[in-house]
Amino acid sequence: MIPNTIKLYDNDAYQTSFNASVLSCERRDKPLSKPQSQPNDGAKEDCGKPLYDIILDQTLFFPEEGGQNADGGTLNSHPVLDVQIKDGIIRHTTDIPFSPGSQVEGQIHWQPRYSNMQQHSGEHIISGLVHARFGYDNVGFHLGIKNVTLDFNGILTPEQLEQIESLANEAIWKNIDISAAYLPSKQLDTLEYRSKIALAGPVRIVTIPGYDICACCAPHVRQTGEIGIIKITDAIKYKGGMRISIQCGDRALEDYRMKQQQLSAVSVLLSSKLETSSDAVGRLKDENFALKGQIMALQTVLMEQKANAVPADAANLLLFEPQMESGVHKKYVNLLTAKCPGICAVFAGSDTEGYRYMIASSCQDVRPLNDRLKKELSAKGGGSKEMVQGSCSASRAQLYSLFDGCNMSFYRTDQFVR
Numbered sequence: 001m002i003p004n005t006i007k008l009y010d011n012d013a014y015q016t017s018f019n020a021s022v023l024s025c026e027r028r029d030k031p032l033s034k035p036q037s038q039p040n041d042g043a044k045e046d047c048g049k050p051l052y053d054i055i056l057d058q059t060l061f062f063p064e065e066g067g068q069n070a071d072g073g074t075l076n077s078h079p080v081l082d083v084q085i086k087d088g089i090i091r092h093t094t095d096i097p098f099s100p101g102s103q104v105e106g107q108i109h110w111q112p113r114y115s116n117m118q119q120h121s122g123e124h125i126i127s128g129l130v131h132a133r134f135g136y137d138n139v140g141f142h143l144g145i146k147n148v149t150l151d152f153n154g155i156l157t158p159e160q161l162e163q164i165e166s167l168a169n170e171a172i173w174k175n176i177d178i179s180a181a182y183l184p185s186k187q188l189d190t191l192e193y194r195s196k197i198a199l200a201g202p203v204r205i206v207t208i209p210g211y212d213i214c215a216c217c218a219p220h221v222r223q224t225g226e227i228g229i230i231k232i233t234d235a236i237k238y239k240g241g242m243r244i245s246i247q248c249g250d251r252a253l254e255d256y257r258m259k260q261q262q263l264s265a266v267s268v269l270l271s272s273k274l275e276t277s278s279d280a281v282g283r284l285k286d287e288n289f290a291l292k293g294q295i296m297a298l299q300t301v302l303m304e305q306k307a308n309a310v311p312a313d314a315a316n317l318l319l320f321e322p323q324m325e326s327g328v329h330k331k332y333v334n335l336l337t338a339k340c341p342g343i344c345a346v347f348a349g350s351d352t353e354g355y356r357y358m359i360a361s362s363c364q365d366v367r368p369l370n371d372r373l374k375k376e377l378s379a380k381g382g383g384s385k386e387m388v389q390g391s392c393s394a395s396r397a398q399l400y401s402l403f404d405g406c407n408m409s410f411y412r413t414d415q416f417v418r
């Protein structure tokens with residue numbers, strides 16, 4: 001029987017290489033269910049190559065567990081594609097076999113692991129503070145390559161979240177020692193800690209004095225100062241509670257950089273100060289809204305003139321307008337149907353952008369035309385007997401040829417009368 005894997009990361013979360021004996025190597029009968037959790041240098045996509053599950057006597061690889069992604073790294077310089085734990089046994093997936101009984105040298109990717117330690121320790125501080133201040137429990141945790149989310153079973157206001165964020169960063173400045181130890185069940189009975197469930201045997205307790213005591217299996221930083229910064233970047237209502245996103249340490253720095261670059265670019269484009277760029281965007285939106293109104297008014301006048309210019313004896317109309325606001329489109333079609341007894345079709349747009357269309361008639365059913373557009377030119381649209389509207393990505397030439405096939409004469413934009 002294979003014994004439980006010794007978790008070397010429990011004793012020293014800062015060790016990056018280790019030696020171990022191969023206890024078992026089995027060819028996987030299933031491909032990996034999802035891409036590897038951590039980017040591995042030189043690791044290739046699983047492209048039908050056989051994969052192997054390796055069990056070692058001990059490991060530094062933290063498996064995917066408790067909402068946290070698995071460590072990446074290598075065994076004898078071969079990439080580890082995934083790390084999973086089941087019943088205390090950790091399996092490392094590789095694309096080459098290792099002989100049982102042989103020795104391997106393992107190496108974990110330190111940068112993503114350390115980032116995970118920063119995120120996870122930050123999560124404990126936030127969860128501990130939320131629990132102590134507001135009594136809500138952390139009921140869900142996800143630590144992915146990009147996102148860290150915490151779910152709470154209660155709702156926090158923006159002010160409360162800001163308060164938690166400030167207190168969490170104070171905890172970083174105090175540079176408090178973080179400890180992790182397996183405590184026997186006797187001691188656990190009297191201890192108040194988060195994630196308390198009845199477990200047989202000792203439970204690993206992670207303590208941040210004054211902030212959090214929690215049952216947890218993951219590696220953490222030694223001191224809160226190493227977290228660097230904790231930033232709450234998003235908060236949404238979720239399952240009757242709240243889902244908040246956080247960024248700590250290196251990820252917070254990266255996030256800050258990205259946001260500063262974006263905001264700097266926006267403020268340069270708007271010639272505004274960084275700190276008042278949202279006001280400038282607001283003004284731009286208002287201006288844009290006013291300009292749209294002016295365009296609508298001008299286009300309406302233009303369309304009235306164009307409708308007047310349509311010959312009084314035109315039986316049917318097939319008109320193209322490169323630029324036309326959708327509000328004007330409808331007005332134009334209404335003007336045309338009042339003047340022309342047949343079918344009035346107006347296509348707005350261009351061959352490259354595609355067309356929005358409205359087809360109306362005061363005395364004919366326009367739906368068969370719409371059906372043809374859908375069938376022959378993959379248009380999308382619908383409507384009533386009197387008016388249909390939709391869009392299509394056909395060319396003007398294709399549309400002409402479709403209307404030519406209707407056995408009706410259309411007065412067309414290009415003045416060409418069939």
Ligand SMILES: [Zn+2]
Binds near residue numbers: 124216217218
């Ligand atoms: Zn934890």
